[in-house]
Amino acid sequence: MTDIMHDQVTISPTTLSIHLTINGRDHALDIEPRVTLLDALRERLALTGTKKGCDHGQCGACTVHVDGERVLACLTLAAQVEDREITTIEGLADEDGTLHAVQAAFLEQDAFQCGYCTPGQIMSAVACIREGHAGSDEEIREYMAGNLCRCGAYPHIVAAVRQAAKELRP
Amino acid sequence: MTAHDMKHAGSDSARLEAVGGRLSRVDGPAKITGAARYAFEQQLDGLTHAVLVGATIAAGKVAAIDSRAAETAPGVLAVLTPDTIMELKGASDWLGNPPAKPTYGPLAREVTYSGQHIAAVVAETFEQAVAAAGLVKVTYDETPAIVDLSDGKAGDGIPIDMMTKEWGDAQGAFAAAPVRICAAYNTPREFQAAMEPHGLIARWQGDELTIWEPSQWLDGMARTYAEWFAIPFENVRLVSPYIGGGFGSKALALAHSAVAAAAAKMLNRPVKLVLNRPQNFTSYGGRAATRQTVAIGADKDGKIQSIVHRGVNETAVDGMWVEPLGSVTSIMYATPNFSSKQNVVRVNTVVPGAKRAPGENPSAFGIESAIDELAYELGLDPLEMRLINYAEEDPQVKKPWSTRQLREAFAVGAEAFGWAKRSPAPRSMRDGRQLIGWGMAAGTYPVRRAHGEAVVKIMADGSVEVESSSIDMGQGTYTILAQTAAETLGVPVEQVSVKLGDSHFARAGVTGGSRLAGVMTGAVYKAAGQALDELIGLALSDPRSPFQKVQANTLSVKDGRIASPRGDGPDLSIAELMSAIGREKIEAKGDTMPASTTPEERYKNYTTIAMSIPHTEGNYSRHSWCAHFVEVRVDEDFGTVRVSRVVSALDSGRLYNPKLAESQWKGGIIMGIGQALLEEGIVDRRHGRIVNGNFADYMLPTNADIPDIQTISVGIPDPHSSALGGKGVGELAIVGIAPAIANAVFHATGKRVRDLPITLEKLI
Numbered sequence: 034m035t036d037i038m039h040d041q042v043t044i045s046p047t048t049l050s051i052h053l054t055i056n057g058r059d060h061a062l063d064i065e066p067r068v069t070l071l072d073a074l075r076e077r078l079a080l081t082g083t084k085k086g087c088d089h090g091q092c093g094a095c096t097v098h099v100d101g102e103r104v105l106a107c108l109t110l111a112a113q114v115e116d117r118e119i120t121t122i123e124g125l126a127d128e129d130g131t132l133h134a135v136q137a138a139f140l141e142q143d144a145f146q147c148g149y150c151t152p153g154q155i156m157s158a159v160a161c162i163r164e165g166h167a168g169s170d171e172e173i174r175e176y177m178a179g180n181l182c183r184c185g186a187y188p189h190i191v192a193a194v195r196q197a198a199k200e201l202r203p
Numbered sequence: 204m205t206a207h208d209m210k211h212a213g214s215d216s217a218r219l220e221a222v223g224g225r226l227s228r229v230d231g232p233a234k235i236t237g238a239a240r241y242a243f244e245q246q247l248d249g250l251t252h253a254v255l256v257g258a259t260i261a262a263g264k265v266a267a268i269d270s271r272a273a274e275t276a277p278g279v280l281a282v283l284t285p286d287t288i289m290e291l292k293g294a295s296d297w298l299g300n301p302p303a304k305p306t307y308g309p310l311a312r313e314v315t316y317s318g319q320h321i322a323a324v325v326a327e328t329f330e331q332a333v334a335a336a337g338l339v340k341v342t343y344d345e346t347p348a349i350v351d352l353s354d355g356k357a358g359d360g361i362p363i364d365m366m367t368k369e370w371g372d373a374q375g376a377f378a379a380a381p382v383r384i385c386a387a388y389n390t391p392r393e394f395q396a397a398m399e400p401h402g403l404i405a406r407w408q409g410d411e412l413t414i415w416e417p418s419q420w421l422d423g424m425a426r427t428y429a430e431w432f433a434i435p436f437e438n439v440r441l442v443s444p445y446i447g448g449g450f451g452s453k454a455l456a457l458a459h460s461a462v463a464a465a466a467a468k469m470l471n472r473p474v475k476l477v478l479n480r481p482q483n484f485t486s487y488g489g490r491a492a493t494r495q496t497v498a499i500g501a502d503k504d505g506k507i508q509s510i511v512h513r514g515v516n517e518t519a520v521d522g523m524w525v526e527p528l529g530s531v532t533s534i535m536y537a538t539p540n541f542s543s544k545q546n547v548v549r550v551n552t553v554v555p556g557a558k559r560a561p562g563e564n565p566s567a568f569g570i571e572s573a574i575d576e577l578a579y580e581l582g583l584d585p586l587e588m589r590l591i592n593y594a595e596e597d598p599q600v601k602k603p604w605s606t607r608q609l610r611e612a613f614a615v616g617a618e619a620f621g622w623a624k625r626s627p628a629p630r631s632m633r634d635g636r637q638l639i640g641w642g643m644a645a646g647t648y649p650v651r652r653a654h655g656e657a658v659v660k661i662m663a664d665g666s667v668e669v670e671s672s673s674i675d676m677g678q679g680t681y682t683i684l685a686q687t688a689a690e691t692l693g694v695p696v697e698q699v700s701v702k703l704g705d706s707h708f709a710r711a712g713v714t715g716g717s718r719l720a721g722v723m724t725g726a727v728y729k730a731a732g733q734a735l736d737e738l739i740g741l742a743l744s745d746p747r748s749p750f751q752k753v754q755a756n757t758l759s760v761k762d763g764r765i766a767s768p769r770g771d772g773p774d775l776s777i778a779e780l781m782s783a784i785g786r787e788k789i790e791a792k793g794d795t796m797p798a799s800t801t802p803e804e805r806y807k808n809y810t811t812i813a814m815s816i817p818h819t820e821g822n823y824s825r826h827s828w829c830a831h832f833v834e835v836r837v838d839e840d841f842g843t844v845r846v847s848r849v850v851s852a853l854d855s856g857r858l859y860n861p862k863l864a865e866s867q868w869k870g871g872i873i874m875g876i877g878q879a880l881l882e883e884g885i886v887d888r889r890h891g892r893i894v895n896g897n898f899a900d901y902m903l904p905t906n907a908d909i910p911d912i913q914t915i916s917v918g919i920p921d922p923h924s925s926a927l928g929g930k931g932v933g934e935l936a937i938v939g940i941a942p943a944i945a946n947a948v949f950h951a952t953g954k955r956v957r958d959l960p961i962t963l964e965k966l967i
């Protein structure tokens with residue numbers, strides 16, 4: 034039994050050379066196929082704004098955008114998203130530092146405390162508004178329910194999403 | 204790292220910036236842009252990764268560990284077992300008591316709970332360590348475990364005499380009372396479940412140890428590391444710039460911390476070890492499961508004659524945790540006769556620990572449910588019941604309250620909620636198939652006090668730096684200390700940078716018990732005052748100062764400019780004055796301790812909790828207070844409960860920043876909603892194992908579970924509680940939420956649920 038297990042491990046690591054496009058920049062990486070997008074961001078690329086809360090797709094802290102849609106980076110292998118447009122919290126504000134309307138609303142409404150779930154909340158909120166799911170408080174609550182916040186900032190998150198949705202309305 | 208870009212946080216209004224103003228979080232911009240680097244996100248060259256192997260039995264011995272496959276797996280640097288990990292020295296506990304044993308092994312041979320760490324794999328990458336940890340083969344000699352409080356082997360437990368509180372003849376008065384209720388109330392094992400897992404990076408440079416670890420208590424944890432490795436306290440540097448939630452769980456260096464630090468020393472490489480989510484349910488204690496009985500005897504007009512209270516909480520086989528279950532019972536209502544006693548029962552669990560309002564939280568579930576039951580027994584409104592028995596002084600220590608705005612909280616909360624429109628009979632309010640229930644409860648938390656220390660520096664460019672080894676886990680420490688320094692010195696808040704979370708800064712005690720804001724605003728106020736005195740003294744006396752010729756006893760500083768109070772004479776920015784007198788900086792260290800305090804006492808003050816100041820010290824009894832009003836909607840067919848409205852009126856004294864205090868209050872209320880309706884650690888009775896140790900099965904409230912919440916401050920400055928008049932904020936609001944919801948559920952359904960959480964099978 035031990036030998037079989039051993040063999041499985043020794044044969045699996047095959048290094049892949051991949052390119053990831055993150056926040057408009059190209060990153061070359063040599064990684065094992067089993068490396069998740071989340072660990073690639075945090076452990077290889079020093080992009081630690083994307084958080085690891087559960088590593089099982091249960092908390093939403095690792096939410097990023099892939100081709101504009103919200104995706105859980107902990108359930109996505111890095112190799113799956115080669116040649117896709119990846120946006121993380123670090124890429125949301127303008128180059129000159131001007132905050133995205135959702136970021137500014139989170140600050141103004143105090144929609145966070147410890148800040149650990151916040152990047153995921155903000156990435157989800159941007160997508161939630163873009164998806165057209167910020168039409169009412171009830172709808173915001175439902176479509177933001179995949180992002181846990183243990184500090185309990187939920188009412189303020191709803192207020193921030195409502196405010197940003199109003200500002201972003203075309 | 205911890206200096207914050209203030210350009211988004213600042214405000215035009217001086218009123219916002221002052222203490223008491225609604226300034227946005229100064230650490231906010233870093234957190235919303237991803238720039239805030241949390242402790243174990245530091246990027247270090249040569250970093251290795253450790254993954255723990257946990258016991259799959261709850262009691263017994265590790266018979267053998269076969270680590271050969273793991274050792275030869277790719278990238279593996281070491282497999283540590285109880286036999287191969289370096290031996291550490293025993294460390295004293297958080298009270299400062301010396302260790303029971305001279306040595307400490309963080310990997311266990313004797314297993315006393317499921318999930319206990321028994322081995323660790325260190326590898327070059329995280330993926331390699333995870334894979335190799337799965338190859339470690341462990342065999343056990345298993346023995347029967349006591350799985351929980353209801354286990355037949357658990358017994359009645361150990362009496363904790365220091366928890367006994369008695370006055371009058373409680374049993375006799377209860378027996379003689381014309382109206383009596385007696386009921387048992389249970390709370391399950393609950394978890395803090397901070398979104399940021401526990402973990403750390405440990406790095407040795409010679410005999411100096413740097414630890415990047417989320418921490419509610421840098422100095423206390425640094426002491427533990429120093430003792431484990433028998434190195435001077437000063438050789439340990441603990442860094443914790445941001446903490447992704449703690450709720451009581453991140454105040455101590457734990458077994459996994461020791462494993463990482465030992466591995467780093469053995470390999471002479473920095474080691475990162477982060478607990479995976481299931482390990483966060485077994486590597487440190489959540490709130491102990493509790494059992495209480497509350498018996499209340501009253502006369503026919505509702506006046507309480509006696510309260511008899513008995514409590515039990517679980518603790519570990521090899522560790523002690525007492526959850527003080529009589530803490531609210533003994534002070535909330537006036538009673539001439541009272542008795543409270545408590546036992547602890549040893550079960551095979553990790554040692555339970557502090558979770559938001561330890562003691563007060565389950566205590567309030569008991570007494571605040573029981574008082575509602577008594578109100579129904581007497582046919583009284585639950586609010587009237589509470590006013591009839593209002594405690595005008597602390598009934599236990601017979602001292603006046605420092606401040607107690609609870610009557611105001613009842614009145615303001617009831618008015619905002621519309622309590623007067625309540626129809627009292629159960630099942631008398633409905634909306635279609637939904638039964639509507641209105642319930643209320645009170646809450647309280649003691650004002651825990653300690654001493655603190657801060658450094659305030661006025662720099663040559665007129666900027667101000669505040670340094671402290673205290674921390675910000677979301678309460679707003681960065682922000683309120685910036686406000687305190689800005690107001691005291693008379694400078695715009697944008698000129699103040701607050702640096703926290705480094706044990707080499709000025710010392711601070713534990714961030715727990717809702718004490719930090721009161722302690723640290725006091726320390727910064729004192730240090731900033733000293734710095735200001737020195738600045739003004741130099742301005743008046745330095746021969747190079749333009750103010751030297753001014754006939755003034757003092758000068759005023761406002762908006763960062765220094766001038767004579769009459770407005771005549773020179774008017775300089777602080778930078779211009781510093782330049783004129785040739786000073787690089789003015790630095791003051793302020794602390795709130797008596798001048799006679801010895802260095803040993805200071806060390807003890809900051810690295811243990813032995814010198815905490817009792818809330819009943821001197822002439823007053825000091826507490827925060829609150830009243831919660833809750834509406835629930837219960838589906839008549841399915842028994843599902845939704846909280847649809849919460850109004851809470853709270854007395855935390857003076858608020859240093861109401862915007863941030865309201866966030867903490869709402870957070871406490873939301874955690875209380877989770878406790879009331881969702882959260883329960885479920886133990887597999889065959890294996891003594893937590894089976895729902897993850898975020899899908901241990902259910903936290905989500906955004907969709909939470910309604911609008913209104914919080915109203917009814918506090919007034921309390922000069923007996925802190926230098927600037929504040930009382931505790933963070934823990935108060937969770938106290939009383941669960942009973943308010945249980946009382947509302949009774950009102951909706953006529954069913955009294957005394958066993959949390961209130962799940963649908965208990966209602967249908």
